[in-house]
Amino acid sequence: MTENLPLAKAINLGLAKALAADPKVLLMGEDIATLGGVFRVTEGLKAEFGENRVIDTPLAESAIVGTAIGLAMRGYRPVCEIQFDxxxxxxxxxxxxxxxxxxxRHEGSQSFPIVIRVPYGGHIGAVEHHQESPEAYFAHTPGLRVVSPATPHDGYWMIQQAIASNDPVMFFEPKSRYWQKGEVDRETPPGAFQASRVIRMGTEVTLVGHGAMVAALLQAADIAASEGTSVEVIDLRSLSPIDYAPIIASVQKTGRLVVAQEAPGHVSVGxxxxxxxxxxxFYSLEAPVMRVSGFDTPFPPAKLEGNYLPDADRILEAVDRALAF
Amino acid sequence: MSSDATVQLLTPDGKLVSDDRTSEYLPWIEKLPESRLLDFHRQMVVMRRFDTEAGNLQRQGQLALWIPSIGQEAAQVGSGYAAAPQDHLFPAYREHVVGRIRGLDLMRIIEMLRGLSHGGWVPSETGNFHLYTLVIGSQALHATGYAMGIALDRLLDVSNDGAPTLRDPEKDAAVLVYFGDGASSQGDVSEAFTFAASYQTPQVFFLQNNHWAISVPVERQSRTPLYLRGTGFGIPSVQIDGNDVLASYAVTSANLLSARSGEGPRLIEALTYRMGAHTTSDDPTKYRENEEVAYWGARDPIARYEAYLRGQGVGDDFFAEVAQEAEDVAADARARTVLLQDPPTTKIFEHVYSDPHPLVDAQRDWLAAYEASFDTADGIADLEGAP
Known part of the structure; x- marks a missing residue:
């Protein structure tokens, strides 16, 4: 049985399930308790689980993470919300x-099962510092796991898997997708936590991306199909580690790869x-791997974000270049 | 500099101060058995001798670095003994003797500064003495989070009638966190004060003002006495003579009891002096005057306490015995240091994550194959590329 839910609600339900399952799970962050978070992802959870498990913190991000570390040393599993990327x-x-x-540093005697939830990315017309994609900084850092769900179904399950992980997990939530609905199956157990996944089969070009970019990849695949080009789409889901097996297998079939991301392209996941x-x-490739990225500039003022962020047309432009080789 | 507000139980020449101000703290000393009063001296003397030996080992190439604590023994020994067994201690990186008091083998610090580990001791096996933190002040937040956890344990663990479990200051844990005058300028320390005050955590902030953050004097960190900083955050604060081991013990004991009793966080500023270099890589003659060093040398914490003990009738035999013990500990450290073996290269890849991680595993296997390839006639030509 599935339900049609928006991503924000799916994550909310996943958090509620984790809170109910393990009394050591805590939520902490700015405005998350009484208000339910500025995106309402934690709405209702304080009422259900109490102010000692859904905790409004003072306004200090270093302290939110730093005290979560101490709480983990005491046996808790904190889930921190950073308000904006x-x-x-x-x-x-x-x-x-x-x-x-x-x-x-502890040589394994102490685990740090801390999740840091980060609403990230553009498409919401917001002011500076509210539309960024900083995931590469964290994917570059040994000791962290980095994931990003693209769908409500993954949002529901992956937040629970992140909380169950014994390692620190950076959980990047595509905020432009918070209110997009999708089918969520709360009965069927989830697949592997950090596996990438082929979500559309095709034969001529492989597209890879994560988070909100996945919707643009699917849109590009539809347009390409209408023009007679068969495109395979892979939802990356995990940025550290990266599950390469489905990507390599796909490239061995298609010979062409386009990687898309909202983040600036220089030294990026792409x-x-x-x-x-x-x-x-190398020997499977018929064309260079193409990257479609945000530009290597600060995120521009919101009226320009449509020109800055990759969309289906920019992805298809790269597909055309790959096919022309 | 000290003032009338500074709590001092022993004058620099070792006389007990009995007045209205010290009457609050003297009972903590009066109820101590003589053996513990002697332990104070023993630990200070052993630590100073160890510091000298470790410095020599560094000069002889046996250690990459040593971090001396000479001059700060009283602040550290007094506060270290004030902590109850169930308390958790979060050091910076100079509190070797506090670790020793809690049961840490100082060789673990030697190993770290030889380049064999990043610490790696197990706090639950070392009297809840946590790992060193080198990024200045970061541990203040970890300590505060730990103290939040202690408070949450009580709030979340409700008994059958729905009431929180009763507080027991004898059994409850508090947190004692060490940092310095330099760290007082870090945002993390201010954020720790904020969170501790907001959640009324059971913890004591122990600020060792040793007057120098490498080459920068405390006057550059703060124009106000550092203990007054706590007051602005709503944290009751006190300044002590940090070269007075009895003041350090008694004031820390009283404040930890307050913390365990649910009265919220406390701040102690211990005025002391780093008699040596910041580390063996430092040269303090480049930035401070001999007169200042001499001033503090005349306020040496060990000489002060020895004078007190002699005034109490402790005789030469004890001091000779302690001196010999210090020599033995130093000789043992030297003997064990030169025998230390380098860790296997697999240590690079161990415990990066708690759960399996394919990239780290693949790189570990690659390095093993690469290093093994030097033992074969074929060399490295058969290796796959590095993952």
Missing amino acids: GFIFPGFDQITSQLAKLTY SEIAATVAERA
């Missing part, structure tokens, strides 16, 4: 210098996939 950097030191390294596919599937 661009506000994560005051907490960057605690995430990268402390959280990411503490299991290693760059890493392009390099790895070139190393591992």
Whole structure:
């Protein structure tokens, strides 16, 4: 049985299930308790689980992460919400210098099962610091796991899998998809947590992306199909580690790969996939791996975001270049 | 600098201060058995000798670095003994003797500074003495989170009648976190004050003001006495003579009891002095005057406490015995240090994650194959590329 739910509600239900299943799970962040979060992802959870498990914190990102580390040492499994992508950097030191390294520093005697939820990405017409895609910083950092759900079904299950992980997980939520509905099956157990997944079969070009970009990839695939080009689409789902097996298998079939992301392209997740596919599937490639990215500029003022963010047309332009080789 | 507000139980020449101000704290000293009063001296002397030995080992190439604590023994020994067994201690990186008091083998610190580990001791096996933190002040937030957890344990663990479990200051845990005058300028320390005050955590912030953050004097960090910072956050705060081991013990004991009793966080500023270099990589003659060092040398914490003990009738035999113990500990450390073996290269890849991770596993296997390839006639030509 499935239900048609928006992503925000699916994550909310996943959080509620995790809170109910394990008394050590805590939610903490700015405005998450009484207000339910600025995106209402935690709405109703304080009423259901109490103010000691759904905790409004003072306004300090470094302390949200740093105290979550101490709570994990005491046996809790904190789920931190960072209010917006661009506000994560005051907490960057605690995430990268402390959280990411503490299991290693403890030589395994202590786990740090902390989830950091980050609404990320553009398409919402917001002011500066509210539309960014900083996931590459964290994917570059050993000791962190980085995931991003593209659908409500994955939102429901992946947040629970992230909380169940014994490692720190950066959980990037595509905020432009929060209110898009999709089918959620709350009965069927989920697949592997950090597996990438072929979500549309095709034969001529492979498209790879994560988060909100997945919808654009599917839209591009539809348009390509209407023009007679068969496109395979892979939802990356995990940015660290990256599950390459489905990508390599797909490229061995199609010979062409386009990687799309909202983030700037320089030293990005897309760059890493392009390099790895070139190393591992060189003789299968009929064309260079193409990257479609945000530009290497700060995120522009919102009236220009339509020109900045990759969309189906930009993806198809790269598909055309790949096919022309 | 100290002032009338500074709590001092022993004058620099080792006389007990009995007045209205100290009467609050003296009972903590009066109820101590003599053996513990002697432990204070023993730990300070052993630590100073160990510091000298470790510095020598560094100069001889046996350690990459040593971090001396000479001059700060009283602040550390007093506060370290004030912690109850169930308390959790979060050090910065200079509190070696606190670790020793809690049961940490100082060789674990030697190993870290030789380049064999990043710490790696198990806090539950070392008297809840947590790992060192080198990024200045970061541990203040970990300690505060830990203290939030202690408070939450009580709030979430309700008994059958729905009431929170009763508080027991004898059994409940508090947190003691160490940091320095330099760290007081870090945002993380201010954020820790904010969170601790907001959630009324059971913890004591122990600020060792040793007057120098490498080459920068405390006057550059703060124009107000550092203990007054706590007041602005709503944290009751006190300044002590940090070279007075009895003041450090008694004031920390009283404040930890307050924390365990549910009265919220406390801040202690211990005025002390880093007599040596910041680390063996530092040269303090480049930034501070001999007169200042001499001033603090005349306020040496060990000499002060020895004078007190002698005034109490402790005789030469004890001091000779402690001196010999210090020599033995130093000799043992030297003997064990030169025998230390390098870790296997597989240590690079261990415990990066708690759960399996394909990239780390693949790189571990690749390095093993790469290193093994030097033992074969074929060399490395058969290796797959690095994952």
